Amino acid sequence: xxxxxxxDDYRIADxxxxxxxxxxPLDVLLARYGVTAERVRDLAVLADQLRExxxxxxxxxxxxxxxxxxxxxxxxxxxTLWGRVQNMPPRVKLAAGIGGLTLxxxxxxxxxxxxxxxxxxxxxxxxxxxxxxx
Amino acid sequence: MMTMPPxxxxxxxxxxxxxxxxxxxxxxxxxxxxxxxxxIYNYVYYRTNNHHDxxxxxxxxxxxxxxxxxxxxxxxxxxxxxxxRIAHNLVANWHxxxxxxxxxxxxxxxxxxxxxxxxxxxxxxxxEREALLAAIRSLPEDRQQLLILKYVEHLSNAxxxxxxxxxxxxxxxxxxxxxxxLRDELSRLxxxxxxxxxxxxxRRQKSHR
Numbered sequence: 001x002x003x004x005x006x007x008d009d010y011r012i013a014d015x016x017x018x019x020x021x022x023x024x025p026l027d028v029l030l031a032r033y034g035v036t037a038e039r040v041r042d043l044a045v046l047a048d049q050l051r052e053x054x055x056x057x058x059x060x061x062x063x064x065x066x067x068x069x070x071x072x073x074x075x076x077x078x079x080t081l082w083g084r085v086q087n088m089p090p091r092v093k094l095a096a097g098i099g100g101l102t103l104x105x106x107x108x109x110x111x112x113x114x115x116x117x118x119x120x121x122x123x124x125x126x127x128x129x130x131x132x133x134x
Numbered sequence: 135m136m137t138m139p140p141x142x143x144x145x146x147x148x149x150x151x152x153x154x155x156x157x158x159x160x161x162x163x164x165x166x167x168x169x170x171x172x173x174i175y176n177y178v179y180y181r182t183n184n185h186h187d188x189x190x191x192x193x194x195x196x197x198x199x200x201x202x203x204x205x206x207x208x209x210x211x212x213x214x215x216x217x218x219r220i221a222h223n224l225v226a227n228w229h230x231x232x233x234x235x236x237x238x239x240x241x242x243x244x245x246x247x248x249x250x251x252x253x254x255x256x257x258x259x260x261x262e263r264e265a266l267l268a269a270i271r272s273l274p275e276d277r278q279q280l281l282i283l284k285y286v287e288h289l290s291n292a293x294x295x296x297x298x299x300x301x302x303x304x305x306x307x308x309x310x311x312x313x314x315x316l317r318d319e320l321s322r323l324x325x326x327x328x329x330x331x332x333x334x335x336x337r338r339q340k341s342h343r
Contacts, residue, residue: 013310017291020284020309043313046320053263054270054285059175063189067171071196072164 012040020047149213156203163200170214171196173287174221180282181225183271191228195221215296222279222297229275265327269319277312284309 015033019026026044030037142155144165155162174195179188198220199206206216270278276298283294291305298305 009310010307013306016310016313017306021290042317046313046317049262049266050270050281050285050316053266054180054281056172056286057176057179059172059179059189059192060185063192064171067193067196068164068167070193071167071200072160 008035008039011035012043015040016043016047019044020051150208153203153206153208153213156200160200163203166199166213167196170217173214174217176286177218177221177282178225180286181278182228183267187228191221191224194224198224211296215293218283218297226275265320265323266316269316269323272319273312273315277308277315280305280308280312 011033012035015029015035018024018029023029024032026037026040029035030040142159142162144152144155144162147155147162147165149166149169152162152166156166171192175188175192178191178195179185182188182191195217199217206213211219270281273281279298280294283289283297289297291302291309294300295302295305300308
C-alpha cells in the first residue's frame with residue numbers, strides 16, 4: 001500500500017507497473033493507489049496497445065534445430081591435441097599416422113647415422129692417436 | 135561423438151548446474167540453448183525487425199556464449215541475464231554497423247506478419263500498429279529494451295533490472311518515463327500523418343478508451 005509521502009509520480013509508476021503485470025484491473029488499481037482515472041487513462045490505453053502489438057514470435061523450427069545441431073556437434077573437445085585427433089575423419093587419421101611414422105623413422109635414421117658417424121670419427125681418432133704414440 | 139555422462143539429468147538441472155557441465159559437455163549447453171533460444175530470438179527480432187537478422191544474431195549470441203562460457207561466473211547475474219547482455223551488445227553493434235535504425239514500411243511489416251497473428255486486422259489497426267512500432271523504434275535503446283523485456287519476454291522488474299544493471303525501482307521509473315515518451319511520440323507522429331494526409335483523405339483520430 002503506498003504511503004502518503006510518496007510523490008504522485010512514484011504512485012503512478014507503481015500503478016502502471018502493476019497494470020502491465022496484470023496484477024488487477026485498472027479500476028481496482030486506481031482505488032488502491034488513490035489516483036484519478038484522468039491521470040493514467042491514456043497511459044493505460046497505451047499499455048494495452050503495447051500488449052497487443054508486442055506479441056511473442058516463434059523462430060522457424062528448422063532454424064532452431066539446425067543451430068542446435070551445429071552447437072552440440074561443435075568441436076568443443078577439439079581444444080586439446082588429443083581431442084582434435086579424436087575428431088579427425090578416419091582418412092585424415094590414417095594419413096596423419098603414416099606421416100607421423102615416416103617423420104619419426106626419418107628422424108631416427110638421421111640420429112642413428114649421425115651417432116654412427118660420430119662413433120666412427122672418434123674410433124678413427126683413437127686409432128690415429130695410438131699409431132702416433134707407437 | 136559426445137555421450138551423456140552418467141547421472142546427468144539435463145532437463146531437471148538448474149541453469150547454474152548446466153553452465154558448470156557445459157564447460158566440458160556440449161549436451162549441457164544444448165539444454166541451455168533449448169531453454170533460451172526463443173527468448174533471445176524474440177528479443178533480437180524486435181530490435182532488428184526482420185527474421186533474417188534475428189536468426190543471424192541469435193546464432194551469434196549462442197556461439198559467443200559457448201565460446202566464453204568458461205569465463206562466465208555467477209556473481210549474482212543469472213545465466214539468462216548474461217545471455218541477454220550478449221544479445222544487447224550484438225544488437226548494438228548491428229545497429230552501429232547499419233548506421234541507423236531501420237524504419238520498415240507498412241508493406242514490409244505485413245510481409246513479415248508475425249506467426250500466430252489473426253489475419254483479420256483491418257488496414258486501420260495495421261496503421262495503428264505500424265505507428266506504435268515506429269514510435270517504439272524511435273525510443274532510446276534502453277527504453278526499447280525495457281518494453282521488449284516487459285511485454286514480449288514477460289520478465290519481472292527485478293529480472294529486467296538484472297539484465298539492464300539497474301535497481302527494480304529504477305526500472306519502474308524508467309517504464310513510467312517510457313510510456314510518457316511513447317505517448318508524446320505517438321501524438322507527434324499522428325500530427326505529422328494528419329498534416330501529410332490533409333487534402334488526400336480524412337483520417338480518423340485515435341480515440342482513447
